[in-house]
Amino acid sequence: MAVGSTTDIAEHVSDRRRAKQFESAIRQLDWPGLFDLYCQIEARETPGWPSGRAFEYLVLRAFELDGAHVEYPFRVTEGRETLEEIDGAFYLDGRAHLVESKDRDANVQIAPIAKLRNQLLRRPAGVVGIVFGRNGFSSPxxxxASYGAPQAILLWEGEKVKWLLGQCRQGEAEARLFAKALELKYRHYVERAIPTLDVKEAMA
Structure with a gap:
C-alpha cells in the first residue's frame, strides 16, 4: 500500500494508533486471561478485536510471558510504501522467529507457508518461521513446510496452543512451557526434517 495522500497518511497513523491499543490490551493479560481469550476466539466472541487479530496477539503474548522479546504485528516500509505486513516476531533463547498466524474455520492451505518462506528469504540465515493455524493445516x-529448506518453517496447531495455555493457567507458568515446546519442535525439525511435532504428546 502506498501512503501518499493526506487521507492515506491519516489512515496509516490511525492504524499505528490502533496497533498500540491492541498491544496495550494484550499485555494486560496473564495466563488465565490468555486462556479465556482463546476460548472467546473459538466462540467468535472478541469484541473490540478485528477478525483474526486477537489470535495474532495472543500467540505473541504467550511467548512474551515465557521471556521472549516480542515485536507485535508490524509493517515493513520503504519510503511511504508498505512492502510487507508481518504478524509478529520474537527473540527467545538466542534464536529469532518470524510469525504468521491464521485464525480460520478451515485448515491453513499452502499460501501462508509460501508467503512466510518468501519473507524468510529476505532475512538472515537462521531466522525460524512459525505458522500458527488455529484449525490446523492441510496435507499440501x-x-x-517439510520441503522449505534452507528456510526453517514450523507448523503449530491451535489446539496445542490452547493445551499449553491450559497447563500454564493451572500453575505451570514458571516452567516456560511455550519455550520448551518450541525447542522440542525445532530439535525435531533439525533431526527428523518434520515441522509438525505434536508438542502435547511429546511433553506428556
Whole structure:
C-alpha cells in the first residue's frame, strides 16, 4: 500500500494508533486471561478485536510471558510504501522467529507457508518461521513446510496452543512451557526434517 495522500497518511497513523491499543490490551493479560481469550476466539466472541487479530496477539503474548522479546504485528516500509505486513516476531533463547498466524474455520492451505518462506528469504540465515493455524493445516501445507529448506518453517496447531495455555493457567507458568515446546519442535525439525511435532504428546 502506498501512503501518499493526506487521507492515506491519516489512515496509516490511525492504524499505528490502533496497533498500540491492541498491544496495550494484550499485555494486560496473564495466563488465565490468555486462556479465556482463546476460548472467546473459538466462540467468535472478541469484541473490540478485528477478525483474526486477537489470535495474532495472543500467540505473541504467550511467548512474551515465557521471556521472549516480542515485536507485535508490524509493517515493513520503504519510503511511504508498505512492502510487507508481518504478524509478529520474537527473540527467545538466542534464536529469532518470524510469525504468521491464521485464525480460520478451515485448515491453513499452502499460501501462508509460501508467503512466510518468501519473507524468510529476505532475512538472515537462521531466522525460524512459525505458522500458527488455529484449525490446523492441510496435507499440501504440511508437505510444503517439510520441503522449505534452507528456510526453517514450523507448523503449530491451535489446539496445542490452547493445551499449553491450559497447563500454564493451572500453575505451570514458571516452567516456560511455550519455550520448551518450541525447542522440542525445532530439535525435531533439525533431526527428523518434520515441522509438525505434536508438542502435547511429546511433553506428556
Amino acid at each position: 501445507a504440511r508437505t510444503l
